[in-house]
Amino acid sequence: MSNSFGTLFRITTFGESHGPGIGVVIDGCPAGLAVEVADIQAALDRRRPGQSDLTTPRKEADQVEVLSGLFQGYTTGTPIGLFIRNQDQASHDYSHIEHAYRPSHADYTYDQKYGRRDYRGGGRSSARETAARVAAGAVAHKLLAHYGIRVSSYVAQVGAVQVPVGYQELDLSLIESNPVRCPHPETAERMAELIRQTRDRQDTVGGIVAGVVQGVPAGLGEPVFDRLHAELGRAMLSINAVKGFEYGSGFGGTLLFGSEHNDTFYTDEQGQVRTRTNHSGGIQGGISNGQDIYFRVAFKPVATILQPQATINDQGEEIMLAGRGRHDPCVLPRAVPIVDAMTTLVLADMLLRARANKVD
Amino acid sequence: MSNSFGTLFRITTFGESHGPGIGVVIDGCPAGLAVEVADIQAALDRRRPGQSDLTTPRKEADQVEVLSGLFQGYTTGTPIGLFIRNQDQASHDYSHIEHAYRPSHADYTYDQKYGRRDYRGGGRSSARETAARVAAGAVAHKLLAHYGIRVSSYVAQVGAVQVPVGYQELDLSLIESNPVRCPHPETAERMAELIRQTRDRQDTVGGIVAGVVQGVPAGLGEPVFDRLHAELGRAMLSINAVKGFEYGSGFGGTLLFGSEHNDTFYTDEQGQVRTRTNHSGGIQGGISNGQDIYFRVAFKPVATILQPQATINDQGEEIMLAGRGRHDPCVLPRAVPIVDAMTTLVLADMLLRARANKVD
Amino acid sequence: MSNSFGTLFRITTFGESHGPGIGVVIDGCPAGLAVEVADIQAALDRRRPGQSDLTTPRKEADQVEVLSGLFQGYTTGTPIGLFIRNQDQASHDYSHIEHAYRPSHADYTYDQKYGRRDYRGGGRSSARETAARVAAGAVAHKLLAHYGIRVSSYVAQVGAVQVPVGYQELDLSLIESNPVRCPHPETAERMAELIRQTRDRQDTVGGIVAGVVQGVPAGLGEPVFDRLHAELGRAMLSINAVKGFEYGSGFGGTLLFGSEHNDTFYTDEQGQVRTRTNHSGGIQGGISNGQDIYFRVAFKPVATILQPQATINDQGEEIMLAGRGRHDPCVLPRAVPIVDAMTTLVLADMLLRARANKVD
Amino acid sequence: MSNSFGTLFRITTFGESHGPGIGVVIDGCPAGLAVEVADIQAALDRRRPGQSDLTTPRKEADQVEVLSGLFQGYTTGTPIGLFIRNQDQASHDYSHIEHAYRPSHADYTYDQKYGRRDYRGGGRSSARETAARVAAGAVAHKLLAHYGIRVSSYVAQVGAVQVPVGYQELDLSLIESNPVRCPHPETAERMAELIRQTRDRQDTVGGIVAGVVQGVPAGLGEPVFDRLHAELGRAMLSINAVKGFEYGSGFGGTLLFGSEHNDTFYTDEQGQVRTRTNHSGGIQGGISNGQDIYFRVAFKPVATILQPQATINDQGEEIMLAGRGRHDPCVLPRAVPIVDAMTTLVLADMLLRARANKVD
Structure with missing residues (x-):
């Protein structure tokens, strides 16, 4: 386990989806930042379930x-502990997955690695863990805002439906104007339609989140290993369901001379x-280098589907399994604040690290 | 700077392209591995310039x-220091780039970050630094081999020329059968042709390296942040010229339900x-999870081209600049051993870290 | 700040003496250890105030x-979050120290470093923070017990009153037989008497805690920097009021040939x-090397005394200040479980790290 | 192994006493410091053997x-690699210790930990490794000097001979005025006499080095774990032969109210x-807190003595063994530059870390 x-600017997260709650300790946040609980709550409200008919109810x-x-009202330089208590943690029945290995979930690998696991709702491997990151990101955001750095993410693709233009041609202030979090209204509508159809088919769909950072001073990033894009990539790849990361020209750039x-x-x-x-x-x-940073993050379709699937149990026997309960048909809209948070955390860390570059 | x-299983690299040499310290390699200097030299020979007419002469x-x-003949558990001395380090004239900022190079950003830089041949930002990684990877390879893990990388795409089948349908023993390091001979020939044409036009071309790891036991990877793919992605993104990383279904997986x-x-x-x-x-x-690990890494075209380009000097004045000397028209063939090395280093580290998962 | x-086996502590509470996240505890809340509570009960007339009431x-x-009932390999809520956190008046710099406290240095501080009861610099370490130590203790390692600490000296024999001649099972936590009953009585006299004079007194670890296998410790005794020393020196550390022959050994x-x-x-x-x-x-580990830790007299002392306020003006409230006249008895905890944490970490020494 | x-401001050392040499990589030194090779050489010259009749010939x-x-002539922010080649590395015969476990040496513990060891002259456990630290300390010294911080260490005690006054009453500029490195000339003479007598008896003697740091700004140190004195203590305890560390009033302070x-x-x-x-x-x-930092470090007598001693070989059989060759009868004079170096490295690191305390 590595939860830092x-x-x-270092965070350590803890907590399981159906234990007492999810938390984070931020160690290394500089003293002197004005932070209100409401700032953190607002970030969490962007990530929480049940925001629209496109996400889990x-x-x-x-x-x-x-x-x-x-x-x-200010950071003091001491570690900031934040905790989000789970509700109704004991109210559900998880006996159907206690011994089952759900396809493309972490049940099998956790059992192999640790010999046991909290099987309730995914336990530690649940995306609920990202709530802690979003809370920490809200604090890091204050540091970035202090230095004029602005982070924006948006849904650039859902299934095969994609925004037809680059970020420069978009009005990023429109991101929150629709539940998809896509600043291109017509495309947002088509994405929403695809998500609804997918949900109704008891299926799930993936997509791409684009990230943009503006106002970044030249000089952030710590080569040769902690290159700025390597840290961003690592941060994104640590988010549940992420399968790929590219920045600037990315994979498309391989086709250019x-x-x-x-x-x-x-x-x-x-x-x-x-x-x-x-x-x-x-x-x-x-x-x-002082220009806008931009990158793209690929999310696979959510693994939990309500259709029955073939799989095995922890005795290796083949069984059929169908998801139960309320799940997201598409994780993209709720992934946006998570991408924002991880981007913010990387930049906050790099901002502090860059202070040691040269003598005054 | 972060050079560890x-x-x-921790490496620290040092050295500039035109200083005394390039080196690495490996700290944490377990005792008891048989390692010959020839093993390390063989890995370096795969990376060194001048291997074929497709790379720099x-x-x-x-x-x-x-x-x-x-x-x-054995590792003792103490740090392993390796050094590759540069040759002819003082023989070239770099005055034309002392004050120039080469397009898509790190000259400008190093100056902004550190206030000064070793401008000879890129200094620390030169891809020559990766020689140290390849040397360290040869040691890590011994650890992996001890546990039956096999790492293979190959060139899957150059410009628009790509291998038409997945890795499962390839004979990976053919990787070294041609100078492109593509195990699909017909495609390799077309790639070689594209590289030669590009070179003759004084231009450069990018592409994709695919990585495959076989024989990996279930249980490697340290969530929630040091997920196995997040560490692989970070490792690849720390290689010069890399613009993207995807694993498994990757970006293409966003199109599936x-x-x-x-x-x-x-x-x-x-x-x-x-x-x-x-x-x-x-x-x-x-x-x-015990299945084959596979991933893809996007490399941009090499930034140094022999054609004249517009840029600025360190006074902000516009100048014209053309590359001089002998450079790679395509970095892909020589990138294969670097991808191998970084993959090997990640797995060696994860193998050791996994020993702390559970009580005996 | 560095709170990890x-x-x-890595802990991160957080919390202030008069904020919501004190907590810790343990990251890296192996899965499969049986841990009861009662085990952790028992360790905390050894440290808490008000245990006898020798400590704060x-x-x-x-x-x-x-x-x-x-x-x-078992560890799962995921991070273990523990929290101890403060009581009556708002009930006291700390206005007399809001602007005062208490002698030999951290008020002045925190203000210099961070520009602001939580002045209530010492905030983060309060020894109350060590409750989190004791809680974490109780979990680490389970790991050590699994491998047969036994940690014992005791009060070896209070002021000038010292145990007249070495640890080998003591019955360590007597440590808890008296409130001083000294396994030499006659000396314990004299120590208790000195502490009571000191308390009645509104003064404080320091002393020495001795640590003993038995059942340690040969091979723990990571030279050249993370030597086992260097990590123990660092751990002890990170405890409030500690001024010195020696192991084996220590300072006395300088007199031998x-x-x-x-x-x-x-x-x-x-x-x-x-x-x-x-x-x-x-x-x-x-x-x-497989023999008993032993070391000694020097604690200064507690800085908070009820007598008036000369000092300055945050404007640099000279003022007189006397401690208020209920404080320990001697920290030694309550320091024993803290020394135990830090010893336990060091050994748990070294036990896990030693797994990477050699190939199987 | 942990060699960083x-x-x-991070160093990684490597090398064995009788391998090719001893080296260090400094990662994180800020750009813009003027450093000459001669500065580093001068520091090494203070540590090297053969300086006087009090040390090994x-x-x-x-x-x-x-x-x-x-x-x-300047640091560039990139890692600084330094190497000190061993001389005559192959010329000696170490067969007498290949299978023997020298008393109070690390032969037995290295064998237990790693299963094998470089037995020539102690290999990695030799104090020769500290040459790398001294070289790195010379670079760190440039950073400290840039900010007006002055580090001084001196021999305060040899066997039972001690400097009768505190550091405030000494003229620290006299440290280099005698081969003992004791700034109290009369005491230095008595120490020298004791060292010569001890050498002539084929024995060794220990002692205490005192460290003083002047010109330190308030605000260095990273509680709660990386307290400034905890890092100093850890640094000192990582030096060969050190058995204890105290700062300020230290162990003596336990006797005060x-x-x-x-x-x-x-x-x-x-x-x-x-x-x-x-x-x-x-x-x-x-x-x-801005006042002088001072501390004391206890060194045991050197373990290698020329008298025959009882011990065992790696089969567990009892044998007699006597040291051969040329060894220091007292390590204290040569320990002074090592204490200086480690102090300097701690302060350089803390100086850089303190830059992240608060927002500008």
Whole structure:
């Protein structure tokens, strides 16, 4: 197990989906940031179930309690403990999966690794764990905002339905204007339709979240291993259901020649160094160059489907299994705040680490 | 700077492309592995320049010296120091790039971050640094081999030319049968042709390396953050010129429905748990499930091209700049041993970390 | 701030003395250990205030709540969250120290470092934080017990009153037989008398805790930096009020010649390798040698005294200040479970790390 | 094995006493420090054998080679590789210790831990490894000097001969005025005499090194675990032959009452906050308070003595063994630059870490 993320701005999450709750300790947040509980709650409200007919109808209030680290409305430099108590944790019957290995879930691998597991609702492997990340991201967001850095993510693709233009041509303020969290309204409507159809077929569908970071100063990222994009990629790949990460030109860039792909530098009217294209996605040699950072994250379709599937139990015997209860037909809309949070956490850490680059 | 990788099997690399040399310290390699210098040299020989007409004609012997950690042919548990001395380090003239910011290189970002840089041949940001990783990977390979784990990578795409079948239908023993390191001979020939054409046009081309790991026991990977695929992704994204990473179904998996994507379990004739498909790429919940691990890594076209390009100098003034010397028109063939090395390093680390999962 | 301790068996503590409570997350505890809440509570009961007339009469129940990581009475390999809610947190008036810098406390240094602090009862710098360590130590204790390792600490000195014999001549089962936690009953009585006299004079007194670890296998410790005694020393020095650490012959060993100090090896009747003396304190070259580990920890007198003292406020103005409320005249009796806990945590971590020493 | 030290200013050492050499990689040194090879060589010259008749007559030139990280006389922010090649590494016969376990050495524990060891001259457990630390310390010293921090260590005790006054009454510029490195000339002479007598008796003698750090700003140290004194203690305890560490009042402080021990604050004529006494040793709550830091380090007598001693071989059979060759009768004079180096490394790391305390 490794439940910590970050070097200087470091979080440690804990908790299972059906234990007492989900929590996080943030160690290394600088003193002097104004943080309200309401800021954290607002971030959690973006992630919680039951926001629209596109997500699971489960009702979870996800009320955060601050256990430590804030005093008189400010961070004090001490560790910030946050806890979100689970509700109705004991009310469900999970006996049908106690001995079953659900396809494309972590039941089998947890049993192999640890010899036992909390089988209720996925336990530690449940995406509910990401609530802790979102709560921590809300604190990290305060640090980024203090330095003028803005993080935005949006749904760029659901199944085969994709936003037809790049992020530069979108109005990112529209992300929250629809339940899909896609700032291209017509596409959002088609995505919503696909999600509803998929839900009605008792199936699930995947897609892509795009991330954009603006206002990043040049100089963030710690090569050769902790390159900014390597940390972003690792952060995204640590989110449940993520299967791929690309930044800048990404996989598509493999089809370009060097003469097409290179981002040529120029100096703009304000005397600011800029590049004419941004295939680099704002990162060169693993270090931010001051241009917008952008990347894309692939999410597989949710593994829990209500249709019966063939699988085995922990004795190796073949059984049939169907999901029960209320699940998301598409994780993308609720993935947006999680991508935001992880992006924010990476940048907060890199911002603090960059302070050690050179002597004053 | 962060030049260490791994938690228990941990490497620290150092060195610049035109300083005295490139080195690595491996800390945490278990005692008792038989390692010969020739093993390390053989790995370096796969990466070194000048192997064929598809790579840079630069001649570098890349002779490794063992500085510590081996005694009487075995690892002793102490740190293993390896050093590859640069040759002719002082013989070239780099004055044309001393003050220039090469497009899509790290010159500008290093200057912004550190206030100064070793401008000779890219200095620390040169891909020459990966020689150290390849040397370390050769040691990690001994650990994996001891436990029956086999790592293979190959060139799956160059520009738009791609291998038309999945890895299961390839004979991976053919990887070294051609200078492209593509185990599909006809495609390899077409790739070679594209690389030669590109070189003759003074341009460069990118592509995709596929990685396959066989013989992995179930149970490797440390969720929730150090998921096996997250560490693999981070490792790949730390390689120069990499723009994307996907595992299992990857970005393509976003087009499938859950009912198509889920890997159903069964028990084979030997009583072994297996899955009928492997969209999971051998990893579920961030932990290996015993099936083959596979992933794909996108490399952009090499940034150094011999054509003149517009850029700026460190005073912000626009200049024209053309690459000089001998460079790779396509990095893919030489990237294969680097992908192998990083994969090997991740698995060696995870193998050691998994020893702490449960009480005996 | 750095609130994590350990590499594989890793704890992160959080919480302030007068905030909502004190907590800890244990990350890396292996799966399969039987742990009851009562085990953790029993450890906390040894540390809590109000146990005898020798400690502070403050009443704190220190009830632990398990937030995660235990399922059906066993560890699951997931992070174990523990929380001890503070009582009456808002009931006291701390305005007299809001702007005062108490002598030999951390008020001034926290203000200098962070620019602000939670001034209520010391906030994060309060020894109340060690409750979290004791709770975590109770879990680590289960791991050590599984492997037959026994940790004991006792009060060896209070002021100038010291136990006249070495640990080998003591019956360590008597540690809990008196409120001082000194297994030499006559000395314990004299220590108790000194503590009562000191309390009545509104003063405080320091002393020494001795630690003994028995049943340790040879091979624990990770040189060259994480030597077993270096980690023990660091652990002890991280406890509030600790001013020194020595192991084996310690400072006294500087008075011996090499011919007197060396521990000669022999093989006992059971064929076990042993040493005739144990000036090494069970550790050679930073690695346990199978003999008993022993060490000593110096605690200064508690800084909070009820007598008025000269000091300054945060404007630099001289003021007079006297402690208020109920404080320990001597921290030693309550320090014993904290030394036990930190010893246990170090050994649990080293036990897991040693699994990576050599190939099977 | 754990051969790295430090979080942001991080060193990794490698090498055995009779392998090719001893080296270190410094990762995280900020760019922009002027460093000459001669600076590093001068530090090594203080540590090397053969400086006077008080130390081993072995001649080792200990010439350092810079492998990376310096360019045009400045640090570049990239890892600094340093290597000190061993001389005559193959010329000696170590067959007498190949199978013997020398008393109070690490032969037995290395064999137990790793199953094999480089037995030539102690291999990795040799104090020769500290040459790498001294080299790294010379670089860290540049960072400290840039910020006005001064580190001094001196021999305070040899056997029972001790400096009769505190560091405040000494002229620390006299440390290098005699081969003992004791700034109290009369005591130095008596120490030298004791060392010569001990050498002539084929015995060895231990002692105490005192460390002093001046010019430290308030605010260094990262509680609750990485307290400044805990990191100093860990650093000292990682040095070969160290048995104890105390800071400020140390073990002696256990004899004082709180009313005697507390350091009362006042504001001096310059408006600077100061304490009237410094029992805190410049550190309160684990954070520097701006007063002088001071501490003491206990070194045992060197384990290698030329007299025959009883011990066992690796078959458990009793044998007699006498040291051969040229060894130090007293390690204290040569320990001073090592204590300096480790102190310097701790402070450099803490200086960089403190940059993340608060928002600008």
